[in-house]
Amino acid sequence: MKKIIFSILTLSLATTAMANNKIGVGLGAGVSNSIYKGAEDKAYPLPLLDINYGDFYVKGITAGYTFFKGEDLSLSAYLDPMAGFAVKSDDMGAGYRNIDDRDFQAMVGLRADLNTGIAGIRTGATVQFGEHGSEAKISAFRPYSMGEKLVLVPSIHMRGFSGDYTDYYFGVTSEEAGKNTTDALKSEYKADTAFSFGTTLTAEYKMTDKLSLVGILGVEKFSDEITDSPIVDKDPIFIASIGAKYFF
Template sequence: MNKKLAMLGALFILGQSALAGNIGIGYGVTTPLYHNDKNDYVLPIVDLEYDKFFIKGGSTYGLSLGYKLIEEDNYVLSLYGMPFGGYEVKNSDMKSGYKGIDDRDTHVMGGAELVYYPGIYSLETSVSAEYGEEGGHFTFRINRPYQISSKLTIIPSINYVYYDSNFVDYYFGVDSREVGRPGGEKINSTFSGEGAHRFGAGILGNYKVNDAISIMGFTGVAKVSGEIANSPIVDNDVIYILGTGVMYTF
């Protein structure tokens, strides 16, 4: 699977303010979701803003370019586009016996997000929806930063994601052409996608070396529902992630 971070969004979603005004790079390892041996990735991190326009990458499903339509003290409503939404799954990256599948490609998706600060215990919540040619998903997230010291911040996060049937069918479904195909001997049944969900939790730690440089570490876990886990090309229904990174703050 060529997608560098095929299921980071399925593990935990950090608050938008957690990475504001930064560029950096991270590295992590994760439990493969598909029958795939690739379990590490390099993660570019970017969060840049100009006026109400922004470019973000590394926190959910890849690169997004958007505009803050409404920005108030306790909430922000944004519209954005993702040129590489979804996942990229290459048959050449699958394990032996699963290489007979068709490739799954990324696709352009459009989205909207409402971030709300309820004013209770520094909580940050968000609701977002993304949709494209191959379906979409709906996400709810909540996190709270803890300022341990002047240099160390810890941010736990929980999230819920609902995937519509079109999205699940494209990325996890198996049609009759893929059953028994050379290289796919272990795929012995078709699978039609239905609406699915996942629950995830994670924690990020950010340590400021100085005003410009910080080091982060992150870990998380997520569980996908049977509508995904029962697919013949899916290996694990519980996904773990562990990683670190370096960021430069403007």
């Protein structure tokens, strides 16, 4: 899913920036299996934006403003213009194509980043709000320098979704059920508050002083409130991406 890749990309750019104290701009490509039944795996272009200008920043496609910056804690407000789990009905599998489209939504949020002081571990927490509900996330990561050229950043995270958010993207209305012929969509499905958890590994290899290669591998597992939906696959989401960044 494009949203999963963008979300992990934003975290990964933040972690590698902290590890290298650099500003970078680049381009990559990511691929992921879909959370929706019958939807094909797709590859997406990814902007590798990691820009800081005073208290303003851009990480991936997320833009924000840091209004508090202490020695170990920073607080910021941000805009995520492509939140959610969008899918077009035409991309669904046979028997599911009469559902309504699910669209991305713009969400505004607050973020806290903390250096725990414990074994180099950093943590982050976000909460964001949009037209179709709210989402929160906590994460922890630690950069490891493997010599002078390679940095590895393993991370773990957990996300929570409000009932409105979950029902918009993964619920099935009675109207949608009535339009479909597959047995799985004969009745409506009301999705409730849900969560997911995942892990990622980011690698950044410094080719020159100004050019690096970035690779990301990740997996995300969703709770039963989401996977019990008749339009959702029960399998975890796997993502992979690779790209190049130019530093200045």
